[in-house]
Amino acid sequence: MIDLRRIRYVRVGTPDLGEATDFATKVLGLEPAGRERGMAYFRSDERDHTICYVEGDPARHSVAFEVSESADLQAIAAEIERVGYPVHAGTAAEREARRVLDFIAFKDPTGNEIEIVWRAQYATRRYFPSRDAGITGFSHIGLHTNDAGRDEKFWTQVFNARASDWIGDAPLLRINPVHHSIALFPSSHVGVQHINHQVESIDDVMRSWYLLREQRGIRIVFGPGRHLSSGAVFLYFEGLDKMVYEYSCGVRIIEDEATYVPRQLPFTAEAFCMWGAKPDIVEFRAPDPLVTL
Ligand SMILES: [Fe+2]
Structure with a gap:
């Protein structure tokens, strides 16, 4: 490993x-x-x-x-x-x-x-943003998976990844004290499912919510909200070619590996957002129950 x-x-x-x-x-x-x-x-x-x-x-x-x-x-x-x-x-x-x-x-x-x-390589000058979104760094990605159990084993057996929580079958995997660096979402697609940047505070999340929606014409696809799993306050929006981007702040840091116990959460909107925001992201939505006549 x-x-x-x-x-x-x-x-x-x-x-x-x-x-x-x-x-x-x-x-x-x-x-x-x-x-x-x-x-x-x-x-x-x-x-x-x-x-x-x-x-x-x-x-x-x-x-x-x-x-x-x-x-x-x-x-x-x-x-x-x-x-x-x-x-x-x-x-x-x-x-x-x-x-x-x-x-x-x-x-x-x-x-x-x-x-x-x-x-x-590292940069030789401090980060100077193009707009003040409050970004403190690139932090994690969601990946599509066509078999979450198999892929979780791949990441946890070949590498040092371990599950911090599961939402349904989707594992949120950490490779360092940050609650997750990789999240695997069951899907029929391949590739990156979302790209996360951390921002400094909830004020940055809320400023971007207003700015992106009202001044940039960006489609907000989830949030503002707070993840039940990582505790992070989040905003998800759609970028080019339907790639989903996320700003979040306050992600849980797992300092004590010995005592941390990962939690199994249901695959529900409430598990994704404890405030009640509903995701307009297909991989975050439970399939609609079959309608029988
Ligand atoms: Fe995320």
Whole structure:
């Protein structure tokens, strides 16, 4: 079992880099960190970049996690291949494009594209947002899964992920004290289901709610609300190509591994939002009961 230190970046396909740049800066509020060879990079914190929009198929996404040691890459590659999935070693051009010293790439059992990176670059200047959304950093992703139990085993047996809570079959997985860095949502799709940035306070969540809805014409798909599981106050909204983005604050930090007990929650709107907000996100909604005449 190899320790993933934290989530590092997400790469998202886009048919239009200009449009993606407008969204990242004017809506999300990220800082541009370069645009070259069909890729536009954006910062949200001390890291060189945390989102890279890649010219191409908007259905293609990949998410990267960091390891501490170069040898971890070889150990992970051997284990992933042992359990039956091919592993790609990053080429020089691919490493340069990711601004990392080394990485490997593979697909999880659902087919989600995963990268494991070593010595990813940090920025040399403090984060300076394009708009003051209050972002403190890129924090987690939701992933689609076509078998939540199988994929939970993959993440918890190959890596150091452990379930912090479950909502129905969907595990919220942590790889460090943050309540979750990966959440697996049952779905017939593949790829990233939502992209989370932490913001400083509930005031930032509420400011963005008004601003995005009333001034930017953005479709709010869930919230404002508070997750019962992580305790975070959240707002979900729809970005380009129907990708869902989230701002949240106050996520639970699990300091004591020995005493923490994960909870099984029902797959209901109340479990997703303790205030009563109803999600307009298909993966967060229980299937409608069958109507029989
Ligand atoms: Fe989330």
